[in-house]
Amino acid sequence: MLACYYKYYLVGCLLLLLASCVEPYRPDVIQLPHNYLVVDGFINSNGRTTIRLSRTLNLDDAKTPPGEANAQVLIEEEGGPQFTLAQGTNGNYTSQPLRLNPTRRYRLRIRTADNQEYASDFVENKITPPIDSISWKTESDGLQIYVNTHDAEQKTHYYRWKYDETWEFTTPFYSLLEYKNNQMVDRREDISHCWRGSSSSAISISSTAKLRQDVVSEFPLVKLPDNSIKIKYKYSILVKQYAQTQEAYEYAETLKKNTENIGTLFDPLPTQLTGNIKCLSDPAEPVIGFVSVASEEVKRIFIKRGQLPPTWRSLEEYAYCELDTVLAKDAATTFRNGGTLPIAEIMMPAGFTASSVDCVDCRLRGTNVKPDFWE
Incomplete structure (x- = not known):
């Protein structure tokens, strides 16, 4: 019996020794000092263009990518005029509303604060067909929202969508009073009823290139769980649609695979992203991003709580x-x-x-100013 205990003791010591020898593997690539330019956005040929400039981070850096400040950003028409984008916050640059010539090609040109120059390729201005409809269905586990579109001229074939969501919410307590200037007074502002919003982050793309007709029918855009707080009262989604070139679509498809379909044994390995932006000052320097040119088509719908199954119960965030x-x-x-x-x-x-205050003032999570588009 004593020999048996001794054997277990030796095995335990050996396991502890092996565990103490394990060190985390930190390949050099996650701490390289490279700080490449990232260009995010597209040239909107029938409205305002917003481009965000930032820098790459090391893989083990927990910070959000820093915005690139004090750059000069231009939209250039091939053989034609230039349009300046004004600097905003956090690396965002925005143009005035534009109506670009649908028969001309355009590109983005950038000069950073350290006088490095970058430019995208000149690309065609794609005309986006209108959105036919935004449809939705209630399923056993939630609300599925679809987008439907087509191009009767059979010229689009490659589509991309983004969306903005807005929903109503309330705090559990309605405040009638306000402590102001060392005295209690009647509250003149409703701070229990607010609106909140979010924008899409997933890459939503579809191609009809292999179909006989250039028709997208019920593309699944977003699904809300049946207990989502977004559908507790009233929900709205603004869908934005863009036609793309084949090159822009393939770039987005690769980016989607690299960012959304990784992590399991059967997912594809990440592949090299090759965009259409180059550093003119140093051609060997990589630049992250793909700049396309397209008109924007939008459509908004509202979904009221009364249109959904009465058995659905939203989570109580308060x-x-x-x-x-x-x-x-x-x-x-x-x-x-x-x-x-x-x-x-x-x-x-x-x-x-x-x-x-968090249980009374809804402005901590949204705004009590009713959106202009709200019905």
């Missing part, structure tokens, strides 16, 4: 909120710092109902 009581003599010390907000006056005992 489940932790509680209603408290604050005595009148403690009002100043409780409400002065803004962490707790008054809700209503009570008489017995003399004081106020209250809750944390």
